[in-house]
Amino acid sequence: MLIDGNAVEIKNLVKKYPGVEALQGVDINFPAGRITGLIGPNGSGKSTILKSIVGLVKPSRGELLVFGQKLDRRLKEKVAFLPEINHLYKNMKIVQIIDFFQSQFSTFERKRALEILDFMNLKPEMRIKSLSKGMAGRVKLVLTMARNVPLIVMDEPLAGIDPQSRARILEGLINEYDAEKQTIILSTHEVLEAERFFDYVVFLEYGTVKLQGNADDLRSEHGMSIQDLVKEVFI
Ligand SMILES: Nc1ncnc2c1ncn2[C@@H]1O[C@H](COP(=O)(O)OP(=O)(O)OP(=O)(O)O)[C@@H](O)[C@H]1O
Numbered sequence: 350m351l352i353d354g355n356a357v358e359i360k361n362l363v364k365k366y367p368g369v370e371a372l373q374g375v376d377i378n379f380p381a382g383r384i385t386g387l388i389g390p391n392g393s394g395k396s397t398i399l400k401s402i403v404g405l406v407k408p409s410r411g412e413l414l415v416f417g418q419k420l421d422r423r424l425k426e427k428v429a430f431l432p433e434i435n436h437l438y439k440n441m442k443i444v445q446i447i448d449f450f451q452s453q454f455s456t457f458e459r460k461r462a463l464e465i466l467d468f469m470n471l472k473p474e475m476r477i478k479s480l481s482k483g484m485a486g487r488v489k490l491v492l493t494m495a496r497n498v499p500l501i502v503m504d505e506p507l508a509g510i511d512p513q514s515r516a517r518i519l520e521g522l523i524n525e526y527d528a529e530k531q532t533i534i535l536s537t538h539e540v541l542e543a544e545r546f547f548d549y550v551v552f553l554e555y556g557t558v559k560l561q562g563n564a565d566d567l568r569s570e571h572g573m574s575i576q577d578l579v580k581e582v583f584i
Contacts, residue, residue, distance in 0.1 A: 352382035354417075356500055356532035357402055362411035364397050364556075371397040373556040374411070381416075382528050384546050386564075386575075387536040389553035390583055395536035396433055398553070399504045402534065403430040415500065426456060429496035431489050431503040437477045443488055444473035450492055461525075462495035468521050482509040490518070494525045501526075503535040507543065515542045544575040552582050559583075 357379040364372040371394050379385050387395045400406035401413055404420045415424055437446060443466065450457045466473060469487040477485065486509040493501060506522075507515050523546055526533060537543050544550075550567060552559040559582050560567070564575055571578055 352529065352532075354381050355379060356381040356416060357534065358412070358414045358417075359398070359401075360412040362398070362401065362413060363409045364394075364401065364406060365409045371556050372401075372408070372411075375553075375556070375558055377551055377558060377561060379532065379534050380549050381532050382530075383548035384523075384526070384533040384535070385549040385551060386540070386543055386547040387534065387551050387553060388538075388540055388575075388579060389536075389559075393553040394556040395553055396504050397556075399430075399502050399534065399536060403428050403502050405430075426454070427498050428500045428502060429456075429493045429498045431493040431501075431506050433504040433508065435482075435485050435489070437485060437488060439476075439478040441477055442473065443471060443475050443477070443491075446477070446488070446492065447473070447495075450495070454496060456496045456498050458495050458497055461497075462491055465491045465494055465521070465525065469518070483511055483514075486510050487518070490522065494522060499531055501531060501533045501535075503533070505537060506535055507537055507539045512542075515539060519543060519546060540576045540579050547575065550575055552579070554583060 355378040359375055359377045362372050362375040389395055397406055401408050404425060418424060447459060447462045451459045469491060471484060471487060490506055493503060510518060519542060547564040550564050551561040567578060
């Protein structure tokens with residue numbers, strides 16, 4: 350049985366940075382127990398929305414509720430965030446970062462992290478500075494998916510991962526995901542590979558929502574795949 354309601358509700362969200370209004374009054378309800386894909390060109394506001402959800406960006410205006418509440422410290426423990434940037438300490442081994450995460454988050458499951466690491470074809474003794482961009486991307490995925498939390502937010506989780514591995518990695522991620530208890534919100538430019546996992550889709554452009562809805566409904570209403578709809582929406 351899937352969980353009901355919305356995991357995250359955003360109403361009239363505005364974010365102004367000096368010289369740019371990154372979000373111009375955005376309304377989105379992210380359904381609970383579903384995977385939502387946030388799609389849009391560079392600079393459309395995807396990261397700003399994701400960072401607002403996890404509390405790393407303070408919106409200028411509007412309302413943002415996570416599981417019906419304003420984000421506080423207790424609620425932050427229930428949210429795992431995969432940032433776009435590489436935030437891993439270069440001199441550490443992967444296993445040391447895993448241990449660090451375990452010390453930081455009560456929701457982190459070390460055994461599960463090591464299992465996912467193995468699935469990602471990585472070894473605990475590898476040092477971060479010796480990893481390629483794609484390998485570091487895989488480590489970020491391990492650290493995020495090993496958190497036993499109701500909300501997982503990922504900013505470009507497939508960035509740097511080679512096209513041949515993306516499908517397998519996504520498949521693995523979805524196997525780790527428990528739709529009865531968890532909600533995933535992710536941004537991606539890799540719509541071709543990711544769209545079959547999306548339950549809900551939000552198209553963003555210039556800090557506004559161009560289109561949003563259930564992936565299946567959008568496909569049947571428009572008679573095309575989400576990948577093709579991207580081309581229609583962002584011409
Ligand atoms: N810290 C910041 N200071 C000033 N402007 C910012 C900052 N962060 C983002 N912006 C601006 O806000 C707008 C939205 O940026 P955002 O990173 O949310 O877009 P995005 O859709 O995630 O882009 P990408 O696909 O390139 O990651 C852009 O115009 C960007 O230049």
